[in-house]
Amino acid sequence: MNALRWIVGRLILILNAVFAPKKAQHPAEHQAWLDQQTKTLALYEYEACPFCVKVRRTLRRQGLNIQTINAKQAEHKAELAKMGGKVQVPCLRIEENNQVQWLYESKSIIQYLEQRFA
Ligand SMILES: N[C@@H](CCC(=O)N[C@@H](CS)C(=O)NCC(=O)O)C(=O)O
Structure with a gap:
């Protein structure tokens, strides 16, 4: 089962690389604003999680340079469980006005990014 999961994961990564969406190119000033915002x-x-790949493809399409954190690493997994409430990826940590929100669900994350940055 683990081996099968690994193989499917690699396939997802290969397909994602082959059919990578075009990374949005913004004028330098707008990119600097986006980088500041993000x-x-x-x-x-997780690198090979299909839901995470979906979100990363959105980041690329929108030209967003958002830090990614490997939740397979024990310290990050523990952080996600403790602060976010559950170990599920993708999860977007949003810090705004000294408040932190943990947004789960790929659909909700994509919707949030599209509303905020499109
Ligand atoms: N409906 C969720 C599904 C996310 C999901 O199932 N993620 C899996 C990885 S692909 C997960 O976090 N599983 C918990 C674990 O591996 O510990 C979404 O669209 O984001």
Whole structure:
């Protein structure tokens, strides 16, 4: 089962690389604004999780440079469980006005990013 999961994961990564969406190119000033805005966002993820891949493809399409955090690492997994409430990826950590929100569900994350940055 683990081996099968590993193989499917690699396939997802290969297909994602082959059919990578075009990374949005913004004028330098707008990109600098986006980078400033996204400094306080972090995506907890697993490399080969299909839902995480979906979110990463959105980041690329939108030209968003959001920090990604490998939730397979014990310290990050523990952080996600403790602060977010459950170990599920993708999860977007949003820090705004000294408040932290943990947004789960790929659909909700994509919707949030599209509403905020599209
Ligand atoms: N409906 C969720 C599904 C997310 C999901 O199932 N993620 C899996 C990884 S692919 C997960 O976090 N499983 C818990 C674990 O592996 O500990 C979404 O669209 O984000």
